[in-house]
Amino acid sequence: MSDTIWVAIIVALSSSIPTIISTIYINHLQFKLKRFELSQNSKDKAVINYLENVSSCLLGHEVGNIVDYQKSVHILTYYFPNLDIKLLNQAILNNKEEGIDKKLERVYPVIKQLSKLRKDL
Numbered sequence: 304m305s306d307t308i309w310v311a312i313i314v315a316l317s318s319s320i321p322t323i324i325s326t327i328y329i330n331h332l333q334f335k336l337k338r339f340e341l342s343q344n345s346k347d348k349a350v351i352n353y354l355e356n357v358s359s360c361l362l363g364h365e366v367g368n369i370v371d372y373q374k375s376v377h378i379l380t381y382y383f384p385n386l387d388i389k390l391l392n393q394a395i396l397n398n399k400e401e402g403i404d405k406k407l408e409r410v411y412p413v414i415k416q417l418s419k420l421r422k423d424l
Contacts, residue, residue, distance in 0.1 A: 346382045350417055353379045357413075360395040361406045369395070383420045390416060 356372040376391050394409045 346421070349375070349378045349382050350421070353417075354414075357394050357410055361410070379417075383417065385420060386416060 353372075353375040356368065356375040359368040360372045372395060376388070379391070380386055380388065390413055394413055396409075
């Protein structure tokens with residue numbers, strides 16, 4: 304082969320290798336970003352599920368509501384291991400005698416703690 308063909312092959316490889324490397328790198332970053340996004344969505348769903356279940360427990364003290372609440376607490380502590388379990392459980396204690404305002408006052412510290420942990424991510 305002549306030198307011109309070898310030079311053309313080397314130039315073609317030299318121009319395609321950086322493109323391949325940058326494509327692989329961009330795909331890797333997109334994968335990490337998608338995984339982070341899915342993780343955040345799961346955490347958001349866990350928080351929403353907890354808030355729905357705590358409201359069900361505050362409005363009615365049925366056994367099914369308490370079971371669903373405990374499930375949501377376990378899921379929440381999986382995603383937020385630094386949560387204070389006592390604070391979570393105080394939200395539904397002594398539920399029958401109080402008005403809705405007092406009940407909500409016990410939920411506000413949980414929401415504040417969840418907001419703080421969510422911002423720290």
